[in-house]
Amino acid sequence: MAERSDPEFKPIEKEPKNKDRIYFCVGCGSVATLTAFFKTEGAIILERYCDACASKFNKSKPET
Numbered sequence: 001m002a003e004r005s006d007p008e009f010k011p012i013e014k015e016p017k018n019k020d021r022i023y024f025c026v027g028c029g030s031v032a033t034l035t036a037f038f039k040t041e042g043a044i045i046l047e048r049y050c051d052a053c054a055s056k057f058n059k060s061k062p063e064t
Contacts, residue, residue, distance in 0.1 A: 004045065007036035007057055012048065027053030 012023055012035055023032040025048060032048035036057070039045075049057075 004038040004040045007038050007047075009034045009036050009049075009054055009057075011035075023048045025050040025053050027056075 012033060014021065024030070025032045027049055030050045030052075033051055034049050034054045036047045036049055036054065037044055038047070
């Protein structure tokens with residue numbers, strides 16, 4: 001498996017044409033509220049997480 005950097009989290013922003021679209025958390029399947037950007041081997045991986053699953057990545061870091 002490729003090494004991934006610590007993720008950069010950003011809130012999910014919906015465009016007017018996709019305002020009704022629902023994204024789901026890759027960790028638990030509930031509604032996602034954040035998008036995570038992982039940098040790895042020349043690519044950026046995008047995954048979506050709910051607040052609870054995203055907090056597992058940020059345990060050692062202060063919240064911004």
